[in-house]
Amino acid sequence: MTKKDKNIFKASWSYDEAPESTDHVQIKKQYDLYIDGKFTKPIKGKYFASYSPSDNKEIAKVAEATQEDVDKAVKAANRAFKSWSELPGKERGKYIFRIARLIQERAREFSVIESLDGGKPIRESRDIDIPLAANHFFYYAGWADKLEYAFPNRKPKPVGVAGQIIPWNFPLLMAAWKLAPALATGNTVVLKPAETTPLTALKLAEIIHESGIPKGVVNIITGAGETGAAIVNHPNVDKIAFTGSTGVGKYIQKATAGTNKKLTLELGGKGANIIFEDAAIDQAVEGIVNAIFFNQGHVCCAGSRLFVQESVADVVIEKLKRRMETLIVGNPLDKNTDIGAINSKKQLQTIESYIKIGLNEGGEIYQPDCKLPKNGNWCAPTLFINVSQSHRIVQEEIFGPVLAIQTFRTIDEVVEKANNTPFGLSAGVWTEKGSKIFHMTQKLNAGVVWANTFNKFDATSPFGGYKESGFGREGGLHGLKPYVKFE
Amino acid sequence: MITNLKNLPTYDTVGVNERVARFCTRSIKKSSKTEGLKLALSMIDLTTLEGKDTKGKVQQLCYKAMHPHDTLKNIPTVAAICVYPTYVGVAKKSLKGSGIQVASVATAFPSGQANIEAKISDTKFAVDQGADEIDMVISRGKFLAGEYQFVFDEIATIKEACGKAHLKVILETGELDTLDNVRKASEIAMYAGADFIKTSTGKIQPAATLPVTYVMFDAIKDYYLKTGRMIGMKPAGGISTSKIALQYLVMLNEMLGEKWMNKNYFRFGASSLANDILMQLAKAETGNYQSPNYFSKD
Numbered sequence: 177m178t179k180k181d182k183n184i185f186k187a188s189w190s191y192d193e194a195p196e197s198t199d200h201v202q203i204k205k206q207y208d209l210y211i212d213g214k215f216t217k218p219i220k221g222k223y224f225a226s227y228s229p230s231d232n233k234e235i236a237k238v239a240e241a242t243q244e245d246v247d248k249a250v251k252a253a254n255r256a257f258k259s260w261s262e263l264p265g266k267e268r269g270k271y272i273f274r275i276a277r278l279i280q281e282r283a284r285e286f287s288v289i290e291s292l293d294g295g296k297p298i299r300e301s302r303d304i305d306i307p308l309a310a311n312h313f314f315y316y317a318g319w320a321d322k323l324e325y326a327f328p329n330r331k332p333k334p335v336g337v338a339g340q341i342i343p344w345n346f347p348l349l350m351a352a353w354k355l356a357p358a359l360a361t362g363n364t365v366v367l368k369p370a371e372t373t374p375l376t377a378l379k380l381a382e383i384i385h386e387s388g389i390p391k392g393v394v395n396i397i398t399g400a401g402e403t404g405a406a407i408v409n410h411p412n413v414d415k416i417a418f419t420g421s422t423g424v425g426k427y428i429q430k431a432t433a434g435t436n437k438k439l440t441l442e443l444g445g446k447g448a449n450i451i452f453e454d455a456a457i458d459q460a461v462e463g464i465v466n467a468i469f470f471n472q473g474h475v476c477c478a479g480s481r482l483f484v485q486e487s488v489a490d491v492v493i494e495k496l497k498r499r500m501e502t503l504i505v506g507n508p509l510d511k512n513t514d515i516g517a518i519n520s521k522k523q524l525q526t527i528e529s530y531i532k533i534g535l536n537e538g539g540e541i542y543q544p545d546c547k548l549p550k551n552g553n554w555c556a557p558t559l560f561i562n563v564s565q566s567h568r569i570v571q572e573e574i575f576g577p578v579l580a581i582q583t584f585r586t587i588d589e590v591v592e593k594a595n596n597t598p599f600g601l602s603a604g605v606w607t608e609k610g611s612k613i614f615h616m617t618q619k620l621n622a623g624v625v626w627a628n629t630f631n632k633f634d635a636t637s638p639f640g641g642y643k644e645s646g647f648g649r650e651g652g653l654h655g656l657k658p659y660v661k662f663e
Numbered sequence: 664m665i666t667n668l669k670n671l672p673t674y675d676t677v678g679v680n681e682r683v684a685r686f687c688t689r690s691i692k693k694s695s696k697t698e699g700l701k702l703a704l705s706m707i708d709l710t711t712l713e714g715k716d717t718k719g720k721v722q723q724l725c726y727k728a729m730h731p732h733d734t735l736k737n738i739p740t741v742a743a744i745c746v747y748p749t750y751v752g753v754a755k756k757s758l759k760g761s762g763i764q765v766a767s768v769a770t771a772f773p774s775g776q777a778n779i780e781a782k783i784s785d786t787k788f789a790v791d792q793g794a795d796e797i798d799m800v801i802s803r804g805k806f807l808a809g810e811y812q813f814v815f816d817e818i819a820t821i822k823e824a825c826g827k828a829h830l831k832v833i834l835e836t837g838e839l840d841t842l843d844n845v846r847k848a849s850e851i852a853m854y855a856g857a858d859f860i861k862t863s864t865g866k867i868q869p870a871a872t873l874p875v876t877y878v879m880f881d882a883i884k885d886y887y888l889k890t891g892r893m894i895g896m897k898p899a900g901g902i903s904t905s906k907i908a909l910q911y912l913v914m915l916n917e918m919l920g921e922k923w924m925n926k927n928y929f930r931f932g933a934s935s936l937a938n939d940i941l942m943q944l945a946k947a948e949t950g951n952y953q954s955p956n957y958f959s960k961d
Contacts, residue, residue, distance in 0.1 A: 184920070185918065187921065459678030462678060
């Protein structure tokens with residue numbers, strides 16, 4: 177597209193800054209570990225900083241949990257397990273309901289902190305992350321006293337102490353996905369948020385404390401990979417739930433092999449977003465944008481591979497380019513921001529190295545003329561056109577706003593290409609023809625297949641992957657299963 | 664001749680609604696808000712289309728058009744007055760020298776149920792009286808019966824009858840039922856010679872909606888890319904608050920952009936919108952909301 181073409185529909189009315197106010201937000205200078213119903217200092221006294229990715233300024237100091245702290249947390253969880261698991265489901269449900277309501281009450285504060293700490297646009301944290309997190313608690317609170325109906329004629333029992341390790345892309349939401357079903361089924365928990373985005377989980381610890389849940393039932397400890405490893409390798413942890421990279425997932429599976437630990441993994445993805453010629457093209461273009469630029473592409477189920485039927489490829493790509501010109505990249509706290517900051521320097525480097533790889537491989541790059549702020553970690557939304565299956569940017573997960581575009585001619589061809597990946601987490605199908613949708617959902621090897629939409633989540637719907645995208649499901653009735661055992 | 668309507672893009676209602684909701688979350692503050700409000704005011708077709716309209720009523724409306732609120736400085740006049748053909752002469756006289764256009768509905772507005780001769784003479788009468796713009800209605804019955812050629816020919820005939828007057832074609836989207844139909848009707852109207860396409864008469868519910876306007880913008884966009892001719896857009900009916908007006912402008916800004924962001928290519932068909940905008944502008948200037956009684960109702 178030439179410069180002139182780009183400007184045909186150029187917007188002229190620029191919106192004034194509309195930052196979400198932060199004066200109602202309370203962030204402490206330093207956060208301790210939440211163990212056994214108390215905020216306690218780490219035994220070795222070490223702290224690390226959490227930075228705001230939009231300006232790389234320190235927001236707060238956070239305790240680093242060592243082996244000893246993990247041990248303390250697991251012991252507390254163990255002590256709490258008996259009485260918590262024996263509590264009638266109805267009573268457990270009350271606590272979970274309370275947590276859900278407290279999240280709703282403080283939704284604004286949560287969304288500001290989520291955007292501040294993680295870099296995602298306030299529009300997303302306000303409209304998606306936080307309401308969904310509350311929904312998960314509401315949903316699983318309802319299951320707490322109905323477990324016999326979830327598993328008819330099989331007596332479900334809680335597993336014990338669940339070690340939960342969550343990623344940095346949806347810090348509060350992932351904590352909710354893991355905590356809610358674990359608590360509803362009567363387990364106790366040691367949860368570790370990611371080291372770059374620990375603040376909302378610690379805020380959640382405050383809420384959980386406020387809910388009056390018995391001490392030791394939920395323990396939230398912060399730290400990096402070593403802390404995570406200490407949880408995984410702890411002999412008294414009965415179940416590990418991990419969401420994160422495939423590399424770490426593989427390590428965890430090896431580490432838990434031969435132990436009695438139950439395991440669920442929700443790992444990487446390279447979702448195929450498939451546009452057929454009979455799709456509603458304009459909505460499909462919007463779907464592409466939502467699939468890959470949602471949360472700066474830091475989404476394990478992102479539609480990072482686009483397959484467009486050849487007959488409409490030119491139209492789709494042109495419309496997509498025009499649409500990208502109107503995306504606003506910038507301050508995550510501004511209500512008009514479409515794309516926020518890249519979560520960390522390290523992740524930005526990874527994304528940039530993949531863009532270089534894509535260029536070296538001969539991909540045709542396209543980025544809109546968007547102004548990026550000077551400080552902080554930023555990446556313009558990026559397309560790679562004319563790439564093929566053998567390109568690394570097609571095969572490997574980039575976890576950033578980078579889309580690899582290929583064309584196809586027939587259904588069989590696109591099914592083969594879409595499935596030709598080590599991952600199997602998500603896919604999207606765009607067509608006005610219902611029968612084609614059902615055909616595709618049968619053929620695609622992906623945990624989630626969205627039809628005429630993308631990146632939609634609901635507490636009632638199970639989510640999880642095939643192949644190297646992991647195993648086990650979170651959400652819905654299926655999400656209870658990893659947290660129960662049968663006699 | 665009529666264009667190929669078989670290969671038109673289709674629309675997914677759920678997807679369109681979602682996209683529209685995104686536009687509505689844009690937060691318009693401070694000077695960009697004032698700018699938007701003034702722009703919206705300048706785009707209004709101040710309308711009175713009632714059986715009980717009189718000369719006096721039309722004259723009052725014309726005065727309002729020229730002097731929206733004299734205590735506020737630097738505010739534009741509205742774009743046009745929209746009346747029945749019988750009052751075009753009155754309006755023309757009242758607005759003389761103001762630069763404000765006179766638009767007239769024609770072609771058996773609002774139902775469109777009349778023969779072509781009646782429609783032509785209705786149009787010619789309005790033009791002879793001095794109308795600068797003609798708002799015609801399409802024959803929805805014929806459209807829904809699949810007689811697209813008939814609809815096309817009718818628009819082309821009226822366009823001819825308009826002479827120099829601009830032609831706005833009202834699709835009455837509330838009767839077309841689906842977004843795909845809206846696109847089809849837009850396509851027919853544009854290729855038949857419309858200068859503007861317009862959502863509704865205001866006599867049928869739903870009148871203008873953001874999803875329908877989205878589809879019409881999209882049609883205008885594609886038509887421009889194919890032919891290089893810019894078509895204007897006029898949502899009408901039900902747009903009564905500044906907030907909604909700004910949502911339309913956000914969508915216009917992000918879909919069609921700079922070239923369309925003026926009264927030559929975008930209009931609001933509304934009557935009570937003007938006062939709401941004035942109230943917001945007064946608030947921006949003084950910092951306080953004022954009583955509606957401070958704004959003249961005409």
